[in-house]
Amino acid sequence: MATVAELRDKLRRPLLAERASGHQNKIVAGGVEKLLASPLGNPFPGVREALKGYGDLDEPGRAAALNAALNVLDGQDAAAKAPRTPRAPARVAVPTAAPGERLPPDADLARLDTGPGGTRKLNSLGLHNLRDVLHAYPHRHEDRRALPDLSEVEEGQKVTVEGTVVAKSRRSPKPGMLILDVTLETPAGGRVKATWFNQPWMERQLRVGARLVLTGRVKKFGRSVQIGVEHLETVEDAKGSLSTGRIVGVYDSKDGISQEFLRRAAYRALEAVPLDDYLPAHWRQKYGLTDLSDALWGMHFPHDEAQLARGMNRLRFDEYLFLELRVLLQGDDAVLLGKRFQATGDDIHRFEGALPFQFTGAQRRVLLEITDDMRSERQMARLVQGDVGSGKTAVAACALYLAVRDGYQGALMAPTEILARQHYANLSGYLGQLDVRVGLLIGAMTAKQKLEMQTRIAEGDVDVVVGTQALIQENVRFDNLGLAVVDEEHRFGVQQRRKLLAGRPDVLVMSATPIPRSLALTAYGDLELSIIDELPPGRTPIETKLLQDTHRQQAYGFAMRQIREGRQAFVVTALIEESDTLELLAATQLSEDLKVILPEARIDLLHGKMSAAEKDHVMTRFRAREFDILVSTTVIEVGVDVPNATVMVIENAERFGLAQLHQLRGRVGRGSAQSYCVLISGENSRKTRQRLGIIEGSTDGFVIAEADLKLRGPGEIRGTRQSGVPDLRLGDLANDLEIIEQARELAKHILAHDPKLEHPRLQYLRSELQNRSQSVAYREVI
Known part of the structure; x- marks a missing residue:
């Protein structure tokens, strides 16, 4: 004790x-x-x-x-x-608003007449002022307008019916159970049976002759209709009711806080607050938006479906508008001056002439968008998205070449040393023959090597530097940085990126993780978006096959046949150690199992707990064909290039998202030989087969990303993005591309003309933006 x-x-x-x-x-x-x-x-x-x-x-x-x-x-x-217990000071009472008195949106909820304990109830739901109540939208709506005819309703449908009690009874099928039954006659002359379970206090209201309005779910027995009652009002009370006879909002709540209470609070807040619109009329007209008052009344208490739709559309637009304004203001990039490059056509042709291939149409289109930015005085801030093998690095290399031709330095920052070395090799190949000096700076280098490279960078003896986070250490000084390329930017923190951008170079962000345009516009709202949506000619699509784990032997037999033909294989699993809860094959155990199953094969292991030098050593040996099968965790998800690997086996494929599976699949098919991906699923449900069938049937990363967004939501897809996409109350990223683009267009227009929202006409917009922001640091931006 x-x-x-x-x-x-x-x-x-x-x-x-x-x-x-x-x-x-x-x-x-x-x-x-x-x-x-x-x-x-x-x-x-x-x-x-x-x-x-x-x-x-x-x-x-x-x-x-x-x-x-x-x-x-x-x-x-x-x-x-022991001190005397001091009495806590009495709370200073906040006066309730007088009837008809208008209150500001940030007024304390105590000023709203919500009854005894009302303020405390609302506070417990995270609502602290009138604005919070106005924007605590219903999560769904129910049509509680009384139906005159119940003959066509379906089993389980929720309906509202008005009628007169013509009979009632009570029964107890077993001890401790009381069932009250009444028969109502509707105005159309039909009859419906209504039932209450274990609610003896209701009996007094259910007298014969009473006129009631009931809401509940339908059960059908032949031609007869029965309603399990969830809400009841008399016809007299229902006149002007907030809970029946209308389209009714259903709010997020908790035990002890009724829907009727929340509706009453929302109604009183709408009556008390002057709903001054923060969007001027000409903007509303341009985008087909209703005014704020109509929208909020329509969201909480719509007269009809049309007003509800108008309100939803306006408030969804606002949600994206404030999100885009916040991202643009946080990024600072919207109003910064950057470098101004010549970026001549002759230099672009000279670079392409040195390549062993020609640019695709998509690469040319994206390069045109990049060079337009580079010629502008404004700082370029552009995201280049492209599927695996689409040629993003070649486009970035051309942009770096253009920067060097104008006397500037370039930098490319990659999230891992494996990728940094790979980019260094590629850029050396692209740029070396054009007299561009390419250097490498990574953590695995010796102190002497780092110091030598840092000195060359500071003195301008290196034109393009490739590196990891070593590029943003305090002792790295660029002589004249003009263009920064960031690969897989979501793997870096915001502050890490800003260290590289301190000198205001133009910025090019590359991502090999296809994400839907709608999500890119919100997750990367401070960046313009370019998409390389075409693969180079001659690429053979990867063949993908989904197998149950009962056919695992078949998968590894196929891999072994490829190995005998001189090829190599990846085998990917999700965990390093055994886990009883997730029941995944651990990479270490799988490696040992495969040595038994495939005694001919040379097998090695790669996982996240290895040091950078150890990972690099394993990958170098794999590229050099010193072993046949690399068993790995998702460390090899992005960017690793082994042209001789033609087979990718993914264990427990159901544990991965579709976009991640697509990235893993992209580790093969890098050479000219036909490549294959085998998904081994440990689960055989219809839902799993349907989901993994999307990967089996498509090699288009953007199609797959759209499907992933609809299945899993934005948080999981961009879980590594540190600034994140906030929860949207009304928005649906999978379907809202048009409204997102409109909101982004307006946000950019507003900030282009008034970067700090200082014009008196924008005072309400500025105030609303500040109140919607959750970040103190962000509040300081404006």
């Missing part, structure tokens, strides 16, 4: 955490008073007294009460020293 001293320590910790959190009364579920009502508070009546009514105090009152309680708690061990 715990001692009083131990209980005191257990109680002190959450109270100190409550003080550190700013006295929000959220550290403990149910609040501080709930904590003290538990056995933990029994030995400390003085603490209970000091914190009595804590939830009803304002912030200064809570601070004083909490300090007093901690003083009492810390003095419990010495009765002589």
Whole structure:
């Protein structure tokens, strides 16, 4: 049994955490008073007294009460020293608004007449002012307009019916169960049976002759219709009701907070707040948007489906508009001046002439977009997306060449040393014959090698530097950096990127992870978007086959036949160590198993716990064909190039997202030989077969990414993106491309003409943007 001293320590910790959190009364579920009502508070009546009514105090009152309680708690061990328990200061009452009084959107909820305990209920849902209530939209709507005829309704459908009670009865099929049945006659002359389970208090309202409006789910027994009642009002009460006789919003809630209460709070907030529109009328007209008042009333209490649709469209547009404004302002890139390059056509032709191939039409189109940016005074900030093998690096190399021709340096930053070495080899091949000096700077180099390269960079003896995060260390100084290329940018933090961009070079971001345009516009809202959507001619599509794990032997037999023909194979699994919960084959165990199954094959292992030098050594040996099968975790997901590898086997494919599977598949097919991907699934459900069938049937990364977005949502697809895409209340990234592009267009127009939103006409827009932002740092931007 715990001692009083131990209980005191257990109680002190959450109270100190409550003080550190700013006295929000959220550290403990149910609040501080709930904590003290538990056995933990029994030995400390003085603490209970000091914190009595804590939830009803304002912030200064809570601070004083909490300090007093901690003083009492810390003095419990010495009765002589125990201070008198100071009474917590009484809360200064916030006056409720007078009837018809208008309130600002940031007014305290106590000013809204929501009944006893109403403010506390709303606070518990994270709603603290009137604006919060206005924008706590219903998560769905129910049509509770009474149906005159129930003959066509379907089993399980939720309906509302008006009628007069013509009969009632009660029954108890078993002990402890009471069922109340009434028969209603509708105005159309039909009859419907309504049922209540274990609600004896309802019996008084269900008298014969009562006129009722009921909402509930339908059950059909032949031609008869029965309703399991969820909501009831008398016809008299239903007139003007917020919960029946109309299209009704259903809100996120919790136990003890009714939908009727939330509807009443939303209605009173809409009546109290002047809904000044932050979008001028000419912008609303251009994009076909209704005004803010119509939108908010239409979202909470629509007159009809048309008003609900108008409200949804306007508020969804606003959601994306404020998201795009926030991203553009955070990025700073929207209004910065950058370098200005000549980027002549002759230089582009000279670069292409040195290539062993010709640019595709898509590469030429993207290069034209890049050179237009480079010739502009504005800083280029462009994302180049392209599927595996589409030729992004060649396009980036041309841009780097153009920068060097104008006397600037270029840099390419990759997320891993394996990729940095690969880019170094590629750029050396592309640029070396054009007298461009290419250097490499990575963590695995010796201190002497690093110092030598850093000196050459600072003195301008290197034209293009390829590296990892070593490029953004404090002791790296560029002589004249003009263009920064960042590969797989989502693997770097925002601050890491900004260190490289301190001198305002033009910026080109490359991503081999196809993501839908709608998601790219929100996740990378500060970047213009270019897509290389064409593969070079002569590429043989990778053949993909989905197998159940019961046919695993077949997959490895096929891999062995390829190895006998002089090819190599990747085998990918998700975990390094055994896991009983996920039941995945660990890479280490799989490697040992394959040595037994395929005794002829030379097998090695690559995983995330290896050092960079160890990974690099394994990949160098694999490229040199010193072994046949590389068993790996997803370390090899992006960018690794082994032209002789023609087989990719992915164990437990159901554990991966579609986009990730596509990236893994892209590790083969890098050479001229036909390549294959075998997906081994440990699950045989219809849903899994359908999902993995998308990969089996398509090699288009953007088609796959769209499917992944619809199946999994944006958070999981871009989970590594550190700034993230916020949760959207109304937006649907899988289907909202047109509205996202419109919102982005308007956001860029606004900031191009008023980068700090200082014009008086934009005061409401600026205020709304500040209030929607969750970041203190962001608030300082404007």
